[in-house]
Amino acid sequence: MRGVSVIGIGCTRFGKQNGIGIIDLAVQACREALDDARVPNERVQAFYLGNFVSEALVHQGSLAPMVAYRLGLRTIPCTKVEGACASSGIAFRHGVLMVASGLCDIVLTAGAEKMTSSEITTVTEALASAGDAETEMRLGLTFPGAFGIIMRRHMHQHGTTREQVAMVSVKNRLNGSTNPKAHFQKPITMDDVLGSRLICDPLRLYDCPPISDGAAAAVLCAADVAEEFTDRPIEVIGSGHAMGPGTLFEMADLTTFEATVSAAREAYRMAGVSPGDIDVAEVHDCFSIAEIAATEDLGFVEKGRGGGAVLEGLTALAGPIPINPSGGLLSKGHPVGATGLAQIYEIVRQLRGEAMNQVKDAEIGLAHNLGGTGAVSTVHILKRR
């Protein structure tokens, strides 16, 4: 397989973007990524777009060719990828495969979601479609509900405390306070989290990310062609993509996402690195408890130690395993289809040495995206050349 580099990135501001539709959001991020890469339109050979609920929320299908055409691309294959909240992690993965296989030299990947123009109950229902409609969502289970169940179990099984879980939100909101693209840019305290209203016990409002609009994009290029465009390509050294059970009752352990474990194993093996080699990570904190599970499932700490790790500051910006320096989903927002590529955006900036919350001398970074209640996960490992 050929080496694959990221040569351009783009990301819109995340938050409520009145008057800007989903196609324009995606076009903004893509334009920024293509300009950053200094790649002319005619060199782009394929386009992958991650999106989850555009049909349900903004009644827009055929999204990939619509976005590509408005960008000025012509005739190339355009594919929309859906994997719930991991949609654009998968879009990025397919871009990597196209370049690695030798079929393309340059591929544009993006993710986009428009969520704030819908009512909260409509958004909740649309997001719930990532679960199993026939067995669990028919019960009235929601996504926050599923993670409430997982959180209660994690606390029971591993002795994780309410304060440890809340610390994820406190840490990520602090990181996000200096990110100009984040939806929430105000730090919060432990008391704010513990005093926020219950959504799905024991999960509270500040354990959840905001509902946001946004888009992110990355330009992928064959490593041996990258120098034509940039003197600072970022190499994709590992790519993992795996499935797991999409329901709670089929999980062998309610505190472990098999999809994450499997995707991480594949990515680490391909990259030839271990968790201890990762300098910075963006992980899928769709709820505060999800970051704790991911910290464990990715192998940064042992199962059951994720809560202690965050409260002790191990995953803080200045800690030995900085996690979610961008502010994560909890602070940036979670326009679901855009999230996977927004994580890549942050890791590329970290490895270029140009991030807002720069981790000193970051050389290897990891991006972890999770869809559904663990139905799908992607893990990508990137390295500075």
Add this chain to the structure above:
Amino acid sequence: MASFTAYQCDTCKSLSSPPHGFCGRCGARSLRSVTLSGRGTLLSFTTIRVPPARFKGQEPYDVAVIDLEEGLRVTARLKVPVRREATIGEGVVFEGLVEEGPLFRLV
């Protein structure tokens, strides 16, 4: 207490519910319905306070993951009496099928 109907694979003996026409573990097509006791324990649960649009008005309601004593794990609605808190590991019994799916209550 109502009895709980599940499906057992003739080949690998694994239990499943609801039925899918073949065994979700080994793929065999020969399944038979078995009647389970309906007794189990709470693996975990939550109280939904912000429901999806079509469940609006029902909140708050509880959803639980339950380990039945025969070894089958199910997700179900859980009836919790007012002024009573459920705890993990507590016994539950199957009360019946409601519109939303299986309903259990605390013992």
